[in-house]
Amino acid sequence: MSGIGIRRIGGRIGAEITGIDLSATISDQLFSEIKKAFLDHKVLFFRDQEISDEQQLAFAGRFGPLTHRHPLMRTAEQSPQVLVVDGEDQRANHWHCDISFTQTPSLGTSLRSVVLPPYGGDTLVTSGAAGYRDLPAELREIADRLWAVHTNRAEQPRLGTERGDEVRRAFLAKRFETAHPVVRVHPETGEPALFLGGFAQRLVGMTLRESRPIIDVLQSYALRPENQVRWNWRPGDVLIFDNRCTQHYGVDDYDGHRRLLHRVSVTGDVPVGLDGKRSYTIQADERDEEGQET
DSSP states (O other): OOOOEEEESSSSSOEEEESOOTTSOOOHHHHHHHHHHHHHHSEEEEOSOOOOHHHHHHHHTTSSOBOOOOSSSOBOSSOTTEEEEETTTOOOOSOBOTTTTSSSOOSEEEEEEEEOOSSOOOEEEEEHHHHHHHSOHHHHHHHTTOEEEEETTSOOOOOOSHHHHHHHHHHHSSOOEEEEESEEEOTTTOOEEEOOOTTEEEETTSOHHHHHHHHHHHHHHHTOGGGEEEEOOOTTOEEEEETTSEEEEEOOOSTTSOOEEEEEEEOOOOOBBTTSOBOEEEEOOTTTOTTTOO
């Protein structure tokens, strides 16, 4: 018996893992069970974990090589692989896949609570695989052939503060554009999933005006409530989601209170569509594309 428990949070996505201490050494057998749950449920939640940045890095590193540095955002001074998600200068209240504007979006992302507001600030995660399964056959045939251009210039929320404006300017200082299949095949499970999010600006071969209604319709299936899970943070919480088949959203409903998470990313691979074609870069700063700089 492994001693770990798997409690499903939603019918289509999300599970809480119990009976494990992320600050301790995790055996290969235990990790294989965690990895299977990760692939099955797409986002895993761990309560009551008192871990350091180093221990968070060690846990996330079991899933694959860690990203060294985000191409556009501030990282921790002593740990460049740790991204500081601080509500005082950034609030990611839009659906997105992490760094999908690069050729190698993150495989997965681990988040750890550091400072939490007295209310609000939940994290939502939705399943692009469930969204794809929900598509009517006629719409699925269209989606299967589409490619989307993802760019960091597509959607970056305005916080309306001096620090927020500074972070937003840094995020937009360089331009990244990458073409990805709208339906991505998961490299480990073979499961197809809608791969969209806020960074998906337009469809290849179409104008912005032509693209938007189609993207919005497809996105509406991924964002159905039954395809989502909502996590209410508590001190000591850690989560990790599969960025290859999910999108996430940080709910901005905690007013002027502090919300601070530490984020660690696992380097991903180049997405592949149903036709076997791989994503390709349209524009990127050679020094900074994550997955190369990572």
